[in-house]
Amino acid sequence: MAPLMHVLSFDGLYDMLRKAMEDRPVISPTERKDQPGFYHFAKLERAEDFAADYVTTTLPPKNSFFQPSETLFTFTLEQPPQLQLVSDTEHFVLAGVHPCDLSGLEALDLAYSQPPAEVRWPSDRKLATVVGIDCKPDDYCFCSSLGTSFNREGCDLFLTKVGRGYLAEVYTSAGEDLLTKVRKWEPAEEDLSDAEQWRREKIERMSAHLDAEVGEIADILEAGGLSHIWKAVAERCYSCGSCNTTCPACFCFNTYDEFDLSLKHGVRRRTWDSCQLLEFALVAGRHNFRQERWQRVRHRWHRKFLYLYRRLGRAYCTGCGRCSRACTADINMVDVTNRIVAHAGKGAEHD
Amino acid sequence: MTISPKPKVAFFDFACCEGCQLTVLQLDETLLELLDHVDVVTWREVMTGESESYDIAFCEGSITRERDVERIKHIRETAGILVTLGSCAGIGCHNAVRNIWPSEELLEDVYGSRTVVSDIIPARPITAVVPVDYQVLGCPISLFEFVTVFKHILTGKKYYLPNQPVCVECKLNDYLCVYEKGMICLGPVTRCGCNAICTSLGDACHGCRGLIDNANLNAMVKVLEDMPKLHPIMDRVARNHRLTREQIRRKLAVYNSWPELKLEEGAAHGE
Amino acid sequence: MTDRPVKVPNHLSNVFYRPALAQVLRVDQLTKVEKLLAVRLGTGEALGHEPGQFVQLSVFGYGEAPISICSSPTRRDAFELCVREVGTVSAAIHDLCPGDWIGLRGPYGRGFPVVEMEGKDLLIVAGGIGVAPLRSLINYVRDNRQLYGRVIIVYGAKNPAAVLFKDDIELWSQDGSLELFVTVDTPDETWTGKSGVVTSIIRNLDLNSPSSLHAIVVGPPVMYKFVAMELFHHGMTADRIVFSLERRFKCGIGKCGHCQVNDLYVCRDGPVFRYSELLGRSEAIEVWAPEEDK
Amino acid sequence: MVNDAKFRVHHLTRVEGHGDIVAEIRNGRLEDVRFSVVEAPRFFERFLQGQNYDEVVHVAPRICGICSVSHKSAALKATEAAFSVEVSEQTRLLRLLAFNGEVIGSHILHAYFLALPDFFDAPSVLPLVQTHKDAILRGMRLKRLGYDICEVVAGRHTHPVGMIVGGFTFFHSEANLIALRERIVRGLEDMKETVKLYKSIAIPQFERETEYVSLTHPSRYPFYEGEVHSSESGTISVADYSKAIREYVVPHSTAKHAKWNRPEYMVGALARVNNNFNLLSPAAQQAARDLGLEAPCHNPFKITPAQVVESLHCLEDSVDLIDKILSTGLNAVDEAAEVRRRPGVGVGAVEAPRGILFHEYGYDADGTCTSANHVIPTAQNLANLEADMREYVPQIVHGTEDYLIHQLEMLVRSYDPCISCSTHLVRVTTR
């Protein structure tokens, strides 16, 4: 069923944000103060700072729900110890999320809700009203290969730029609430065709594509015989983990305890982690289950396109291209995947 | 589970700029809180008086002379817990860059024929001379790490140096990668723990905390050599700084000269 | 074994990662590096675990580590944990005294298939600290002795001083319904038992009806391959060999990613696996070990 | 009365780096007194060669942790001179500001934490935390303020990271500067208290006239810029420094000594005040008079009060600098001038907290360093310090040996020697 739609003027968008900012924080893409031309998700100070036309951000918006480093609870060393949960309770608006990143949020919803489900992530998710916005790709985007280009899952309101402003698709009442007291029009035929045109251009401009469907990629990975490719990739991989830490669909973490200066209290923290790092699978006795770099590289591809695909029914890649942009060694998700596909096409032998 | 009664703490320095001690002093009030848990008995830079017995010794600087070797061995024997402060003490830092020249030649350069110092040896970190219990790295030390290590000592926790590259901290802090600005960064092979202080200020990482285990130096050479073939962003890097293999080696050697840096090391896929 | 959803008792299902509190009742030094702790939940409830499950044990300020429950669920007043000192958390556990409070999450994971094995013969193989979860199983089996057939126990330790649970072993050896073999790699003059690695004992076992036999094996990572080879020699099949794997766990519930063996989460899908589930999973049994372990 | 004594104060405390005082007295007469630098040489000038210019300016501040902004500034100026890089006015003002921060931090560290215990008969500042808590907390606030000025402008105090050839690596924010200005204004109160504190302290009376060397400038009290001035022979240009200043090796020290017109000269706070009294802010001039510091002052024990005076000047100047930067509107976007590498040699001279500092580098067309020379303040002071000791000992030899040692220690400490720097007074010629 088609969602309810309105049209906002360009100023109307700012009105909407301004109204939202009156009673809760708005997190949205803004231009980096330290480097113009680059964007990140940050608390919006002025509605005009909302960057409607950004292409990508270094970190995906998942950090609004699961901060790169966050406190799980505090403790005291009394007997018995006092534990105090630390979790967000403030409602907020997450605005300006692209379809691929909406899919990233959905990926984490799914992963964290597998029994035994974690409570932290969904409880933070409930605090947010999510406003999506449509985008145009750069050379790294390949969302059309993952089917996330037109994703609307997980958003309350979705905006597409049209001639006289934004076409707003309303998915929930929370989304509709954002538009109360904002001037809006009924969408005209032209608005709808503008939006359609936008989506067409988005696909036309997409230059990067995976050469196979996700299901086929999973089969190829499962069949194996690719270690020479993993080793070639590993030759230039630093194991720096940037591909994971920038990925909207990655969700691994580490936890550790920290005392405060009195040594009488402390906190347990958790931080994002990455399976590309040397010690990710290290256990007592210094046994390391993925000691070799190529094993870690393989693990990343397998996890994205095979393991979680089989287990949860979707690829753990959204096609956002962040990992390729972030990789200083220029290891590119699309290139490497296509090498694998090409290799399989040549009738690879199994190892 | 704290050590009791109050452990006695001593600070010592070897060849270095003493910036690490100075950085400790920058803790101000936090330092006073930490010092609540201990008694400082020797700290030449700060106080007169010296004690022959101490439980925890903080040592900064590199070992550059025969007599330093004796001194650090003595400190090792006396102290229950030996902590190195800074990269000079932990990895040799730039002190070790001079090791590629023979000591006599260096001395001749500086003092001519007059022998002022005679017992110069190749500069090395304290960690290369005696076993150490804790390390705080950085040039100068990361204060955050110092406080963390201090708390670990007082609570009897082992401290593992982080074995991840600086990139992790850049990302967790949502800093823009400086390659995007056309700078060459040693972050991908350098041990984090500094909370990416340099890149947070828009500078590149110069590698002051030394290489991570299993750093992929081959990748670094390859990547910096074929820059123009890489991302569009690398164009700018390439224009600013085309580096030869030798220049890459020198750049890496600034902090990684002990033991002598070999680019072939850091096997490609981690065997 | 049946793939039923992991059952998490309500009082511990805290997936905000905040542990429940529990109190240490007793601490016994078993060997130089291993201690046995008796623990009771702060609420006084029974833990409600199955043999082979583990808890995420917190010592606040030091962190959290997965520890197998080594007492049988049939003993309900308290439960026991056997901990080897290897690093931060385990060292802090070793510093605990009776009366101290700790944090617990769990029990988590898939335990040994005790129901499926009912009526079958059991070959229980333990190496080193691997005997801890198996003690839970052995005592469970002893308490339900009529449900199982022949029970053979092979336990290998490095040397006589490293043998764990000497009191239990005493009881087991007096229990005529068990066949017990305790062996050490390097015996000393006090040792009167067997010596040599567990595989040599297994090789010489007389397993008259391997088709009704289940093998349950827990030990260091490098042990599994060799034990499996011996079991195959006896004609056993991979679906009746059960291993318990050790990995790094940060969450214990299949989220943090650290424990992944290919597509399996050891904490959630295991830690107990049939060997048949692991065959073809390249990361399960092959491990990189430091030089001195090879 | 000390008749016969031979002593060595091994590794003098509360100074930066390792130095020993050696004295020998026979029949109440001084035979020998030396300040012997035993710090291990680190060969900076040697290993900087072969490095790219950006690594040179990155490593050079590592000569000294206490005055790394000075070393960085000198290295930047030398390198910019070699490549003829012109930095923007904003960059210049910001660098002046960072420099003030370092001077304040370093002077306060010395005045409150290293020298003050001498005047209260304490072995260190730690007992003073109990007995003179207000003063120590004030010292901490002021030191922190100095460091925070560096941090806001240069990223951090010890080994500043944000300063590069041509400008800065990051953009400054108006809000931070405004907040900093407020803190500095508040800090002025603490500074006035500091002047009062030093007014209440009895400084040993001892005078010896000598040659005073520092930078000088037509309009600014010179820290970051100016020409080289000797109270004896007048002003020369920075580029000519090596024609005037002669370094030589002495057997008892790993640091070289230096001379110009006389066999020895003094650099540092007192030399600067003597040479540039009129360029101090009016309040600082008044403070100087209050502390008994009329130029020229020949009492080396007055170096510490001179540092107090300079700290006050720097705080006031910092307010002016921030106002100036903000008055033209902060250009928050482009702060680094373009660097075109080319062969050349450049000299950079600044007034580090302990005195005049020279860095000289030669570069080839690639920007690779081919020669390096550093002239370090403490090393320049060593000959003068020894001359002071020779003259001072006969005046105090009537006391006990402890007294004598303590007085000599105080004298050396009053110079605020930075010994780890001083061992880099070495010149290397490339082959």
Ligand SMILES: Cc1cc2nc3c(=O)[nH]c(=O)nc-3n(C[C@H](O)[C@H](O)[C@H](O)COP(=O)(O)OP(=O)(O)OC[C@H]3O[C@@H](n4cnc5c(N)ncnc54)[C@H](O)[C@@H]3O)c2cc1C
């Ligand atoms: C299901 C399961 C059940 C278990 N049951 C038991 C049990 O019953 N009893 C038991 O004793 N153990 C058991 N373990 C193992 C136990 O969980 C680990 O030994 C424990 O987690 C170690 O934690 P730690 O904090 O003490 O050690 P850590 O501090 O994590 O150190 C562990 C090892 O890794 C090395 N190491 C850690 N971090 C680093 C680093 N950054 N750099 C270099 N080296 C590092 C250390 O040297 C040490 O050898 C079990 C594990 C699992 C998965």
Ligand code: SF4
């Ligand atoms: S970002 Fe690139 S270099 Fe870093 S771990 Fe990922 S693939 Fe390797």
Ligand code: SF4
């Ligand atoms: S794997 Fe790469 S392209 Fe795919 S979602 Fe993650 S960051 Fe984006």
Ligand code: SF4
């Ligand atoms: S700036 Fe340096 S350390 Fe940071 S992500 Fe980029 S390469 Fe890595």
